[in-house]
Amino acid sequence: MQPKFKKSYKFAIKTALYITIFITLLMSVFLYGFYELNALFIILFSLSTYIFSFLVVQFRVERFIYKRVKQIYDDITLLESTSLTKGTITTDMQTLTQEIDKFARDKKIEIETLKVREQYRKEFLGNVSHELKTPLFTVQGYILTLLDGAMNDKNLREKYLERASKGVERLGYIVNDLDMITKLEVGDLSLNIEVFDIVELVKNVFDMLEMKAGKKKITLTFDADYSKPILVNADKERIQQVLANLIVNSIKYGREKGTTEVSIENLIKNKVIVRVTDNGEGIDKIHQPRLFERFYRVDKSGSRKEGGSGLGLSIVKHIIEAHNEKIYVESEFGVGSEFSFTLEKAK
Template identity: 45%
Template structure:
């Protein structure tokens, strides 16, 4: 049987009114008209007081509890802290506490699931990346053991290919170790004054052969012209610049250009590495800093690389309290940007 707040209030009010009249009936000198007035007044007063108590203090808060449970079932965990107010009402406090607690726990569960999914994907990616150079080197060496070592030309060719595969494996392991150390904070940044302009010229010299092979021109633009002195770890920022410029050369258009620009701001320098290549499709932009993520896997494999470069760049810049951003338009090119504090 369903009891509404009004019915419950009326029954309780009637009980209180009946008890009051029964008590007064034993009092000497009380007339029937007086008993009638007391009965009606106590009934009405008790009815509204009880209705208020039940409706406002109990039923309304219980309904809020049901709404909270419904939101939790629907996985709607959005809540504003301004809505959680201090109240002496135990139902309201219980409602808020349940919602906040379950919302936090559910977010923790979802984060654990995300990390578990990331772990599985990472192990699969590492296994795949390690398998390729290991199997390649293994195949070349077994071929030589099976008799091809007697042919000098075949021997030199296969040994060269096996060495190349092992060099790729060595680079992959080093990048994995570096990335792991950056994520756990084992690698500490040794900050000093770095001239980014001079460092970029040195990176251009190192990558000159790669740029010439792809007929890519390398340019620097500084505003204002001259030295670009920033506070950074020289070794790690050199790693960042090398990775970004090398990627721009490899994945830009053949016969294109790569430009590194420096823009002076009040307390920082804005750095941009831009190419005029084919660009990156919009659906890939949010994932290019993930480990082993490649936009075009076939082309990436052909041009080398471990697939960890941009992930390492991101962590190095995070350690410099900076954030790297990417903008790209198809057939227009791609630009990577970040900021570094000026040197004192």
């Protein structure tokens, strides 16, 4: 298929004019020396020369430049060959320069994005390795100690087996949470959207975590008396998981005899916003943009006394985004934190 040329005639007009003037003058000198000058002949000759020169310059030079530009595009893969043959080609150097500048800017952005992703990939693999290695080594250490003779002591045997069991349980958390995140990211985890009462669901989560909160004497409460149901459209099981993760975190990092408060407010006509607020440790602003990354830790000491997989907030974010909703965080170090997310109200 022949290329479609975008005509830029300025170069061809000037070049054809120069060629015509030169050949006409040459022809005039020749006629003057050997024949009689004929004005009509000279005019027709000049016009024919100009038209011929213009066509040759415009189309042949266009074709020549097209081939060279196409070769450059092919060599450095600026554009696919198919897009060149099907698209409009120009010999306008300004237009070509603009296209290349645009390509260079796009590629620079793409390279920077790839660098960020590569850094994220390295951090992620390092975190996965660390998260898996810690409970694995713990379990291995207790089992080897038991095999070396500690199993003969009943008290040590029970103690070490319980600790090894906790290590295996933590490994299970990590593997299951990673599997869930992967499914959420690739869209394999389908949502079962239904109408349910978000107030009742929060109460169920409170009941489920009452004992955990009781160990730190933390009060789980609503900000007001919700006597009427608030119906929403969402996956009930997944939203329960979101609430559980957020409330568990508020308990983990809450202060002794503190409070975890849940509020449900109308946001706009068809949306509600659910807020989980605590008066715990709080989070520095420097950490807040990365809170929802997998395995990201505010505490860099590596302490795992609170357990968990380190993936809770990442799962929360993926679940909320799978509902096409938003999640927010506001926190002040030493004062407390508030995590909030939106849901669609049922009609």
